Amino acid sequence: MSDDIRGLTARLAEEPSSLAFLELGEALRRRGQLEAAYKVARGGLSRYPDLADAHDLLAHILGDQGDLAGAFDAWVEALRVDPMRTSALKGIGFLYFRAGDVAAAREHLQRAADIDPDDAAITQALARMSEAGRARASASPAGQGIPVVAPQEAAAEASGDNTDHGLLLVDGNGLRLSGHLRSGSLGDVGDRVAAELAGVSKEASRTTRLLGLGTWQTIAVESPEANLFLLAPTPDTVLLTIRETSLPMARLGLIAERAARDARAWLGHQE
Amino acid sequence: MSPANAALVRVTQVPGVRGSLLISATDGLVVAERLMDGIDGRAVAALAASLVQRLSRAAIGAGMRIPTFVHLRGNEGSVLAAPGQNDLVLVALTGLDANLGLARLEMLDAVGRLN
Amino acid sequence: MRALEPWVVEPLQTFLAESSARLILLMTTSGQVVAQHGFARSFEVMTAAALGSAIVASTEELARLMGAPRFGAVVHGGSRLSCMLAAFGTPRGRWIGLVVFGPETSIGLVQLFFDRMVEELVGAAPRQAAAPPIRAENFERELNASLKELFGR
Numbered sequence: 001m002s003d004d005i006r007g008l009t010a011r012l013a014e015e016p017s018s019l020a021f022l023e024l025g026e027a028l029r030r031r032g033q034l035e036a037a038y039k040v041a042r043g044g045l046s047r048y049p050d051l052a053d054a055h056d057l058l059a060h061i062l063g064d065q066g067d068l069a070g071a072f073d074a075w076v077e078a079l080r081v082d083p084m085r086t087s088a089l090k091g092i093g094f095l096y097f098r099a100g101d102v103a104a105a106r107e108h109l110q111r112a113a114d115i116d117p118d119d120a121a122i123t124q125a126l127a128r129m130s131e132a133g134r135a136r137a138s139a140s141p142a143g144q145g146i147p148v149v150a151p152q153e154a155a156a157e158a159s160g161d162n163t164d165h166g167l168l169l170v171d172g173n174g175l176r177l178s179g180h181l182r183s184g185s186l187g188d189v190g191d192r193v194a195a196e197l198a199g200v201s202k203e204a205s206r207t208t209r210l211l212g213l214g215t216w217q218t219i220a221v222e223s224p225e226a227n228l229f230l231l232a233p234t235p236d237t238v239l240l241t242i243r244e245t246s247l248p249m250a251r252l253g254l255i256a257e258r259a260a261r262d263a264r265a266w267l268g269h270q271e
Numbered sequence: 272m273s274p275a276n277a278a279l280v281r282v283t284q285v286p287g288v289r290g291s292l293l294i295s296a297t298d299g300l301v302v303a304e305r306l307m308d309g310i311d312g313r314a315v316a317a318l319a320a321s322l323v324q325r326l327s328r329a330a331i332g333a334g335m336r337i338p339t340f341v342h343l344r345g346n347e348g349s350v351l352a353a354p355g356q357n358d359l360v361l362v363a364l365t366g367l368d369a370n371l372g373l374a375r376l377e378m379l380d381a382v383g384r385l386n
Numbered sequence: 387m388r389a390l391e392p393w394v395v396e397p398l399q400t401f402l403a404e405s406s407a408r409l410i411l412l413m414t415t416s417g418q419v420v421a422q423h424g425f426a427r428s429f430e431v432m433t434a435a436a437l438g439s440a441i442v443a444s445t446e447e448l449a450r451l452m453g454a455p456r457f458g459a460v461v462h463g464g465s466r467l468s469c470m471l472a473a474f475g476t477p478r479g480r481w482i483g484l485v486v487f488g489p490e491t492s493i494g495l496v497q498l499f500f501d502r503m504v505e506e507l508v509g510a511a512p513r514q515a516a517a518p519p520i521r522a523e524n525f526e527r528e529l530n531a532s533l534k535e536l537f538g539r
Contacts, residue, residue, distance in 0.1 A: 185334060189334055192333075196328045199325070207343060217345060218342075221330065221338045222341075223339060225335040228330065228338075240329075
């Protein structure tokens with residue numbers, strides 16, 4: 001054990017409520033002792049659940065462990081606590097880039113650049129995004145003009161922080177938990193649709209079970225006006241995402257999956 | 272071969288499709304079917320129709336017209352449904368290995384011809 | 387829900403939950419009511435049981451005259467309410483189910499889960515000899531006796 005780690009461990013043992021866990025976790029991570037780093041970060045988070053630094057540390061550790069979904073969730077948490085946190089925006093941007101969603105990656109990095117224009121790493125990363133975006137667009141002309149829906153917007157909608165329409169989180173009794181749905185002529189139709197969605201999860205579950213199709217995962221619905229995507233963030237809730245038909249269904253599915261992840265986190269915080 | 276049976280033949284020829292049915296949306300009853308052994312057509316008809324009806328109500332509630340295609344995905348397979356005119360719905364049951372894109376295209380085309 | 391025999395309750399409750407039917411009446415072909423859900427008054431049950439068993443008897447006789455096998459079910463479709471009558475065999479003799487349902491469900495779902503309920507009832511029924519056929523003159527007495535037990539009056 002190196003001296004710095006030994007010293008930090010002793011400090012933390014002496015004063016468990018100190019913020020030394022941040023340094024210790026990071027030191028362990030840098031030495032590749034990921035399991036130990038993870039335990040330290042978790043321990044710190046249990047004391048400081050609203051400390052963005054702690055979520056950021058955990059995200060880095062999870063990312064090093066290969067748990068990218070976990071890292072994503074941890075950075076989302078960090079942003080929830082501190083929306084200006086550029087390291088979380090960069091981390092999420094990196095994950096989107098790695099997943100092939102250049103548009104979402106660029107959007108996160110741009111937000112980080114707006115907050116910290118002097119960060120050269122962000123500027124360089126944005127330049128790479130632009131190159132990748134151009135390459136992708138030239139390889140796939142059909143992809144041009146597709147409306148980009150930022151996943152963090154979807155996440156914000158799921159947590160009720162965004163007035164954009166097209167996302168609705170509904171409980172098992174057909175009541176709206178969060179989100180909005182707007183129809184041009186009818187205005188906000190969220191409550192009406194929520195009521196209709198009551199029991200959808202149960203019905204889908206019954207259908208797949210009785211037809212030998214296992215557990216239901218998603219429902220994709222195409223209509224002349226829009227595409228709808230349903231999934232269950234938790235056993236008692238249904239998340240409906242609606243986007244225009246020009247957005248490919250598979251991509252709508254990705255947006256919905258991300259929104260579901262955020263909805264799960266949000267629901268966890270409500271308990 | 273009747274147009275209904277022709278539609279079912281086309282859909283069941285898609286790799287991974289275990290069977291297809293033409294059902295009545297309101298009643299949830301089988302109109303015509305072409306299924307692999309062991310698949311309960313009555314259950315498919317009743318359950319798929321109920322799901323399509325519920326989703327149609329949700330779509331209408333959101334100010335849209337009734338769906339043109341529905342895909343319920345389970346972790347061991349899928350139900351695909353293409354509502355058509357005259358209360359008919361073309362339904363297919365697929366395994367995990369199915370070519371869902373091709374099945375969707377064939378179903379939309381087949382139900383368009385039925386209309 | 388009211389039931390004369392406890393083993394009937396679970397299959398019946400499952401059926402009601404899955405099918406979304408509004409009313410159900412289970413009776414023997416002799417008119418003895420086995421269980422009911424949704425009927426408020428014994429008079430309604432009495433009338434429904436008498437009419438239901440008469441309709442099933444009529445259609446079965448019609449099938450016999452035509453040389454056809456027994457009809458599976460009789461369905462009356464309505465815009466607001468629909469009704470299904472079906473007779474089925476159990477270890478306790480031949481029974482009749484009368485189901486009333488609205489537009490919130492479908493005849494497909496009702497039939498699907500009715501058949502599953504029948505399977506469950508057959509599986510759950512205690513094995514003992516079926517009651518002998520009841521003579522017409524005893525029908526009303528049997529019916530009234532079961533109603534008294536079901537409604538406690």
